[in-house]
Amino acid sequence: MTPLSHYLIFSALLFSIGLGGAIMRRNVLVVLMCLELMLTAANVSLVAFSRAQGLEGVPVYDAQVLALFVMAIAAAEVAVGLALIVAMFRARRGVESTSLTSLKD
Amino acid sequence: MNPAIQAILFYVFAFGALLSALGVVALRNPVSSALSLACCLAFVAAIFFGAGATFLGIAQLIIYAGAILVLILFIVMMLNVKDEQPAAGHWCYCIVGVVIAGMMAGTISSAALRLPGATGGRCPVHVLIEHANELCPVSGEEQATQPQTPPAEYGGMLPSISMKDHESDVSLLGKRLFTHYNMSIVILSFALLAGALGAVAVGRKLRRD
Structure with missing residues (x-):
């Protein structure tokens, strides 16, 4: 069996890979995927805590309900984000984040 | 299941998830990134199964790997996104990203070990x-x-999940969701509705006038 700390460290690694990708990549679609990675990493630690707190073999379900809410909000976020990306493609003919410099220029 | 096998499976799935997460970041083609993300989410769903959260694992597979990934792939193919070409000065962003991600991982890991x-x-x-x-x-x-x-x-084993015969993960989660968190789920449904309306409003064609 795995200790709780290993779940948390796994979640931390997954989160930081997502964070690094969101900083490094210029393709907005990939940045959106990295955001999904970060949300999933948060879900992993929620599930690990729900199991660590459990009594008599039954996990604490508050954390799992929160993870379910995170999933639902992620679905809404992806819907809005993809619509924004399509709008951006219409306006700029590309999905590179480097093309979004009209405020700077 | 044998606890030793469960632990080995956790490490195998965690390794696979981290590897495919690196694939999401490293692969140039957005379609490969999306498929790598699907792999990663499937591995995480397997970890959820191992942790006893069966409903969440299935929801992860259906919602993320099924719906969201297909939507992302659909958009990638519709927009005909090309491979990302390395630009001049991009390594600077790479160094910044790696340093910030490494600091984040170190901070959270040390916090997890010192809770x-x-x-x-x-x-x-x-x-x-x-x-x-x-x-x-x-x-x-x-x-x-x-x-x-x-x-x-904390440092030792997690308590094992053993359901009683008349109770299942789904029914217990559903009871909690529809009694204690009933109002929250109503508010959440409004958030989803707002998201759908926002997607339609942002995505419709702009009038040039």
Whole structure:
């Protein structure tokens, strides 16, 4: 069996890979995927805590309900984000984040 | 299941998930990134199964790997996105990203290893609950209603999940969701509706006038 700390460290690694990708990549679609990675990493630690707190073999379900809410909000976020990306493609003919410099220029 | 096999499976799935997460970041083609993300989410769903959260694992597979990934792939193919070409000065962003991600991983990992009660090998949440009276004193009546729970191991094993015959993960989660969190789920449905309306409003064609 795995200790709780290993779940948390796994979640931390997954989160930081997502964070690094969101900083490094210029393709907005990939940045959106990295955001999904970060949300999933948060879900992993929620599930690990729900199991660590459990009594008599039954996990604490508050954390799992929160993870379910995170999933639902992620679905809404992806819907809005993809619509924004399509709008951006219409306006700029590309999905590179480097093309979004009209405020700077 | 044998606990040793469960532990080995956790490490195998975690390794696979981290590897495919690196694939999401490293692969140039957005379609390969999306498929790598699907792999990663499937591995995470397997970890959820191992942790006893069967409903969440299935929801992860259906919602993320099924719906969201297909939507992302659909958009990638519709927009005909090309491979990302390395630009001049891009390595600067790469160094910044790696440094920030490494600092984040180190911070969270060290925090996970130093949580309250970690040195005593106890679950940090239990320690916080036990010391809640010192942090914010409650009246005697409230104190009596607080569940007295034995502290779980933190550095050691997680408690195993063993359901009783007449109860399943889905029914317990559903009971919690539709009794205690009933109002939250109504508000959440409004958030989803707002998201759908926002997607339609952003995505419609702009009039040039």
